Amino acid sequence: MSMLQLLQANAPVGRKPRARGRALPYLLSLPALLVCVAIIVPFVVAAIYSLQRYRLNLPYLRSFIGVQNYVDFLTDPAFWNTLRISLVYTALTVVLELLLGLAIALLLRRPTRFHNAVSIVLLLPLMTAPAIAALMWKLMTNPGFGILSYLVGLLGFTDFKWASDPSTALFTVVLVDVWVYTPFIMILLLAGLRSLPRQPFEAAALDGVPATFVFFRITLPMLAPYIITASLFRLLDSIQQFDIIYAMTQGGPGDRLMVFQVQAYLEFFQYTNVGRSAALLMILWLITNILSNIFIKNWLRLRARVHRQA
Numbered sequence: 001m002s003m004l005q006l007l008q009a010n011a012p013v014g015r016k017p018r019a020r021g022r023a024l025p026y027l028l029s030l031p032a033l034l035v036c037v038a039i040i041v042p043f044v045v046a047a048i049y050s051l052q053r054y055r056l057n058l059p060y061l062r063s064f065i066g067v068q069n070y071v072d073f074l075t076d077p078a079f080w081n082t083l084r085i086s087l088v089y090t091a092l093t094v095v096l097e098l099l100l101g102l103a104i105a106l107l108l109r110r111p112t113r114f115h116n117a118v119s120i121v122l123l124l125p126l127m128t129a130p131a132i133a134a135l136m137w138k139l140m141t142n143p144g145f146g147i148l149s150y151l152v153g154l155l156g157f158t159d160f161k162w163a164s165d166p167s168t169a170l171f172t173v174v175l176v177d178v179w180v181y182t183p184f185i186m187i188l189l190l191a192g193l194r195s196l197p198r199q200p201f202e203a204a205a206l207d208g209v210p211a212t213f214v215f216f217r218i219t220l221p222m223l224a225p226y227i228i229t230a231s232l233f234r235l236l237d238s239i240q241q242f243d244i245i246y247a248m249t250q251g252g253p254g255d256r257l258m259v260f261q262v263q264a265y266l267e268f269f270q271y272t273n274v275g276r277s278a279a280l281l282m283i284l285w286l287i288t289n290i291l292s293n294i295f296i297k298n299w300l301r302l303r304a305r306v307h308r309q310a
Helices: 003-010 015-049 068-074 077-107 113-122 130-140 147-154 169-195 199-207 211-238 243-249 260-270 274-309
Strands: none
Touching: 015 274, 068 274, 077 169, 077 211, 077 260, 077 274, 113 169, 130 147, 130 169, 130 243, 169 211, 169 243, 199 211, 211 274, 243 260, 260 274
16 A cells, blocks of 8 residues: 555545535635625725826826815706706606506416516517617607607607707606616516415405405515515616616706716716716715615515504
8 A cells, every 4th residue: 555545544534524614605705705806996996086186188187185076066066967867867767667567567467378478578678788779769769760759740749859859858768768677677576476475365355355455455565575676776777877878868968867877977088087987976876875775774664564554
C-alpha cells in the first residue's frame, strides 16, 4: 500500500462531509452577494457624484460642492414640474392597470380552455419591449397615416394630435403603459384568484350571500397579498418610467412629460452634467423608498383591519 493510500485510510471519517456542509451556505449565498455588490457599488458612485460639480465637457473644473446640487433642484421650478408629472403618471398608470387587471382576472377566473387561451393572448403586449411598443403606438397615432388617428377621426375627433399636443400627451403615454403592463397585473391576480380556497365561496353561495358582499368581504381580503405585490411592482416601475416616454416624446412637447428618468438622461447625455444627473437619481431613489414604505404599511394596515372585521 502506498503512503497516499495509507493516509487516506487513516483519515477521520466524516471530516470532508462536515467541511463541505460548513462551506455550502457560503457557496449558496455567493450569487446574492454578487448581486448586492453590483447594486451597492453604482449606488455609492452615484451618491459621490451627486455631491460634486462634475461636467463631462469641463472635467478640469470638477470639485466637491456638498449638497449644492440638491439645493439647486429644490429652488428650481422645473424640478417641481418633474416631480408633479412623475407622481401623476405613476398614480394614473397604477390605478388604471390595477382596476383593469382585476376586472380581467375576475372575468377569466374559471380555469376553462377558452379562458386559458384568452389569458395567453392577453400576455402578448407584456412580451413586447416597452420601447418597441412605444414606437408601434407612435406610428399608429401618427396624425397623417396612423390607424388609431383614422379610427378616432371616424368618431368625430378630427386632427387629434395624441402625443404631439400638450393637452393629450400624458393621456397617450398612459394609454401605452396601460396596454403594455396591464397583463402583468392581470396574470398575478388571476393566479391569486385561482389559488383561493373554495370553501368560503361555496358556503356563501349556499347561504345566498349577495355577490357584492362576497367580493368586498371575502374575495378582496383574501386577494390582498397579490394586490399588494402587483401594485408595488408597478409603483416602483412606473415612477422610474423612461423607455415609453422617451421613445414617444423625449419628454415633450416642451416639458409636458419630463419625468425623473428622462430629465436625468438629458442632464447626463445632452447637458453632460454628471453631478445634477446623479443628484436627480438620488432624489428619485429617496422618493421611491418613501412611497414604497408608505404603500406597504397602509396596505398591511388595511388588510389587518379587514381580517379583524371578518
